[in-house]
Amino acid sequence: MTVTVERGESSPEKLLAPVLSSFWDESQSWTMETYLRHDGYEGMRRALAMAPDDVIALVKDSGLRGRGGAGFPTGMKWQFIPQGDGKPHYLVVNADESEPGTCKDIPLLFANPHALIEGMVIACHAIRSQHAFIYLRGEVVPVLRRLHEAVREAYEAGYLGKADARRQKLGLADLPDLEITVHAGAGAYICGEETALLDSLEGRRGQPRLRPPFPAVAGLYACPTVVNNVESIASVPAILTKGNEWFRSMGSEKSPGFTLYSLSGHVAAPGQYEGPLGITLRQLLDMSGGIRPGHRLKFWTPGGSSTPLLTEEHLDVPLDYEGVGAAGSMLGTKALQCFDETTCVVRAVTRWTEFYAHESCGKCTPCREGTYWLVQLLRDIEAGKGRMEDLAKLADIADNINGKSFCALGDGAASPIFSSLKYFKEEYEQHITGGGCPFDPAKSTVWADDPSSTHLGVTA
Known part of the structure; x- marks a missing residue:
């Protein structure tokens, strides 16, 4: 059994804290009916009864940090939106989960999409937005269909839609229109970068923008915009329902x-x-x-x-x-x-670097050219054609990419180069002196003796 853990508890059975995943294993967990049985939309009701600035303050005080990678405080990001500027405000949810190894937002949307929708209603109220967007990775068609159905249920329930219908359904006098648009991307990893995502939403080629101006000032359609990760927004309803003290425990x-x-x-x-x-x-x-x-x-x-x-x-x-x-x-x-220990570090880093070279948008020279040459060097080393001086060249090229690109894709491509050379330089040298890779690829496959062993991991 799993329970919410207090700080200091360390026994294995008390380590997990299922909140977003607490009912993933229930039948039809993605439906409105199931979500309402688990306090669904209670946080939304509390938030809509509060002043927008009070909602921002509550989320800020909770200490919730963005779950998309950078860990920037969510409430602070909402607070950056200028008020009284006469422009429409937008909320954009980044669901373009495409990085190798990252697989949390897609299961969350598949099993519990209403947590995201409720969080979006709360966030839109806080930043005074009447139109929100979900930018979803286009390859996950089953998730797209399930998300569309969840949005339809939210419109039908009166949580979304025209002001009159929302006021009547929710019994609140002062509610504006609220629309959610679900947009499927076309499979570009670069569109996970927030400004490239905004360009893609506007119908342009997805490429990072120069900043400033930042999205909070000039984002979607040159209007103030908050871009948040799926998990960040989906975590908000529980905070409104159970409070900051519970969250900080x-x-x-x-x-x-x-x-x-x-x-x-x-x-x-x-x-x-x-x-x-x-x-x-x-x-x-x-x-x-x-x-x-x-x-x-x-x-x-x-x-x-x-x-x-x-x-x-x-x-x-x-x-x-x-x-x-x-x-x-x-x-x-x-x-x-x-x-x-059966895995070749050089092979793993080469495959990751090939991915980044393929997904580079090509806008800036350090990333466009640097990732290409990293791949060439790594392939030579893996094949036993490398030279010792190639190791210094790898580090030099990675250094010329890191921190010198428009977006973090370049930094991401350089990270495994630096760290693998730091911890496994001898293995690189062994490829060069030994004339190739000493590892047997057949022994490095992921263990799948029992297919049923792959599970959601929400209980211990």
Whole structure:
């Protein structure tokens, strides 16, 4: 059984904190009927009875930080929206989850889309917006259909739509129109970057914008815009329902609350594990059966392939923004990809770099040219054609990309280069001196002896 954990509790059975995932295993968990049985839309009702600025203050005081990677305080982002400017305000939810290893928003939308919709209604009230958008990764058609149906149910219930219908259904006198548009992207990873996403929504090619101006001042259609991750917005209703004190009882002082950890790779039971910020990979592995039998952990990513990889010595690093940052990486999207000793680091980094080279939009030279040449060098090294001086060249090219691109794609491409050279330089050298990769790819496949072992991970 799982329970919400207070700070200081560490026994395995008390580590998980299912909130967003508390009823994913119920039949028809995605429907309005199921959601209402679990206090659905209660937070919305409380928020709509409050002044917009009070809602912002409450979310700000809760300490909720963005769950999309950067960890920026959600309430503070809402507060940046200028008021009394005479322009329409927009809320845009970034559901373009495309990074290798990241897989939390799509399961959340598939199993519990109304948590997002309720959070959007609250956020729109807070920032005084009458039109919100969900930018969804276009390849996930089943999720798109389920999201459309959830939005339809919300319109039918009067939570969305014209002002008169909303006032009548909700019994509140002062409610404006509220529309939600679901938009499916065309499969470009770069559109996960917030300004490229906005360009794509406007019908243009998805490429990052120069900043300033920032989206809070000139975002969608040059109007004040808040761009939030799915999990960030979906976490808001529980805060309105149960309060800041409850939310802050989980996690750490600077990183409070619950979050979804996506555990994948060479683990016995991959899946979504919802727990308080600050638990460790060792604790998550204890609950999930550990690394596949007969093997040991070699390296892992704390937040997807764009975060610097860590090793077995970091098993006890607190998985919150400060703890992972102090270890030299980033918490990112909490995509915990685990690789055992059968995995070739050079091969893994090469595959990730190929992805970034393919997905680079080409707008800025450091990323466009740098990722291409990183791939060429890595392929040569993996094939046994590399030279020792190529290692210094790899680091130099990565340094010329890192921090010198329009968006964080360049930084993400450089991260695995820097970290793998830091922890596994001998393995790179072995590829060069040994004339190729010493690892057998057949032994490095993800363990899937029992297909039923893959589960949501919401109970222990």
